[in-house]
Amino acid sequence: MISELRKDPISGRWIIIAPERRQRPDEYACPRPENEASSATGCPFCPGNEAETPPEVFSRRDPETKADQPGWRVRVVPNKFPALKRGSTAATRTTGLFTAMDGVGAHEVIIDSPAHDKELADLEPSRIHDVFRTYRDRIIHIGSETSCRYVQLFKNKGWEAGATLRHPHTQVVGLPVIPKRVSEDIAAAERHFHETGSCLACRWAREEREARERFLEANDHFLAFHPFASRFPFEIRIQPLRHAALFYETQDDELAALATVVKSLLTSLKIVLNDPPYNFVLHQAPNPEAAAQGRTAESVRAFHWFFEIIPVLTRVAGFEWGTDSFINPMPPEEAARLMREKRGQL
């Protein structure tokens, strides 16, 4: 049964109804499932168990070695329970208020490294660089497919953050629609650009840097801070100094600088928060070809891509679902102070 995208008649938000994923054993089990156990035995992402995943679509591996055999540093496979599947772009079907389309797109898993127990934070910077270059490669590849209008890349670390397998990995989803959050962010960037002739995110980063109290760190290419209106305790925003709308515009030396910042921040979070579950989420512009629908490619370029790290320490509950507002018990200024203290001790 193929999945289906459905448009909410009130919000216009697209929902993916993905019945194949229902077969996952842990689907409705609230207790922590067994596959989160730390044992590497039977882990489909560990070297030697390559046959347990669909055949790889990409890897960085020793030249002597063969596909779907050990010898890889980073390995990319289709998601075994994909939310969306490859196919030609589907037309929307509408009956009254109900609009739907076939669940066409892509859903891949990037296995960060062969090490079952090494988080991104634990890898050498050169290996994180490999992972980030793989992000770029797959975003370019998936983005070039005709059905794809937006590429969403994200990492869920830990069960509470949505991971069902412990072995560190990243997911990439190619969507045939531009998601609500992306449209909203672009509209805000566009508005600010038309009003002021400059980038909202560039200005924000400058103001956070000047205010200092929520600022975390910067190097030649990236900076990071706890946002002024953080929804979650210790939420972090990492953005490139150079204005760019799409992650794939990032150069190799910039990716190396990104690897340094991300390793440093994840290590600090690990120490301050005792190895928390987290989401690591890319926000970027839609594919340039997709932008034509209602927006000029130029106005989409007003958007500034960034990564977000969200430690999962609180629970989204009734208040948040009712309001789309958030109650955050940790002032970002205090989070920054705690992060700075621990970093000073490193």
Next chain:
Amino acid sequence: MISELRKDPISGRWIIIAPERRQRPDEYACPRPENEASSATGCPFCPGNEAETPPEVFSRRDPETKADQPGWRVRVVPNKFPALKRGSTAATRTTGLFTAMDGVGAHEVIIDSPAHDKELADLEPSRIHDVFRTYRDRIIHIGSETSCRYVQLFKNKGWEAGATLRHPHTQVVGLPVIPKRVSEDIAAAERHFHETGSCLACRWAREEREARERFLEANDHFLAFHPFASRFPFEIRIQPLRHAALFYETQDDELAALATVVKSLLTSLKIVLNDPPYNFVLHQAPNPEAAAQGRTAESVRAFHWFFEIIPVLTRVAGFEWGTDSFINPMPPEEAARLMREKRGQL
């Protein structure tokens, strides 16, 4: 330290930074906290322990009994760790992109019944009616305060759904701003009303009823269905047949009909999903006085209030934070079929 509302410079979303809530012992503890234990000993919401909460602001109790003593059926107390506190309406402060205001508002807890182990679903319909009449009373009371522009009422049942105390209770928050979700829903209702002269929610309910496959039940005053584009498995929307923008417009006989529907649905969920954690969330229009800001009271009246039940079976993760889209493994048609089957066996 008073809490603060902060406006996100990109989305315009208001966030409540509530440092007092940081002191809760479970704040950063991901494992299930001890106070979720089923024992009633030491429960601040149980009869006999009234002194452990702030003094009650309202109750339904035997006429012979005194405030803050046993003898109540429903009891309302200020939240001990409030996200917002009473005060006069605060002005916003802006520096560059950063806008904030004092955390003025209200945050109360409605203790549904004296019974520690009886969920809303387990109470007699007449007791649920008492609870809903108390909802109406507190919404009117809080809504009449000058600082309040929107009243958010919600219930978190179970730890995964955000509850920190097991004894069944409901929360009411009076907000000095109109939350993002509410503005968006009203804008959609307004648009549809201007285009068609009719209510979007009334039309939606009619189409769900005609389509039948996601429809759950109806009586003289309310109907319930799994929404076409459900974000979550077994998500339920309950709405009044009579068009009304605000919950407090509901009459006593309508509240009795609502009690019947809610009891029936919660009981079915309990059986089908083995007593799941859930959020029970009210969506309504802002206070009529607040509507003046940028909208006519009449256009706000295009909104149709409703309740949402969200069983917590999946986890919100990186994909959702990146896109504000949701992957739902359970087609609402199949959820409705499962609900119908179990209800047939009752």
